[in-house]
Amino acid sequence: MLERKPLKGRTxxxxxxxxDTPxxxxxxxxDFNHWNPAAxxxxxxxxxxxxxxxxxxxxxxxxFRYLAAGDYWFDDEHADAHDGANSRVHT
Known part of the structure; x- marks a missing residue:
């Protein structure tokens, strides 16, 4: 799920x-954190x-995507859109 809060010039x-899931x-x-799992x-x-x-x-x-333990990548079913392998959020 995505929650949004407007800020000046940003969201x-x-x-x-x-x-517990997963x-x-x-x-x-x-792309906003250079695909860095530690960020x-x-x-x-x-x-x-x-x-x-x-x-x-x-x-x-x-x-964006989520990365869980065991190198398990998954999408957000509540994302604004999907572009193949990734979820998308629009601001």
């Missing part, structure tokens, strides 16, 4: 997953979900 996007550590990786690990929010927040420029589109 704060929060990438949200259930706490089990183990998960990161959001995309945005999801952390527990205490409400049964975990999340990572990124501020992205307005009026753009970004490709």
């Amino acid at each position: 704060q996007v929060t990438f949200v997953l259930p706490e 089990v183990g550590p998960v990161s959001v990786v995309g 945005h690990p999801l952390t527990s929010r205490g409400d049964g979900t975990r999340a990572a927040t990124v501020a992205l420029p307005n009026h753009g589109g970004h490709s």
Whole structure:
């Protein structure tokens, strides 16, 4: 799930997953962090979900995926779009 909050000239996007699906550590990786799995690990929010927040420029589109333990890559079914192997978020 994606949550958005408008900022001046940017949009704060929060990438949200259930706490235990999939089990183990998960990161959001995309063109906004040079596909670096260490840049945005999801952390527990205490409400049964975990999340990572990124501020992205307005009026753009970004490709992303999630990377879980065991080199398990997966998409966000609630993304704005999909372009083959990647999920897309529009700001």
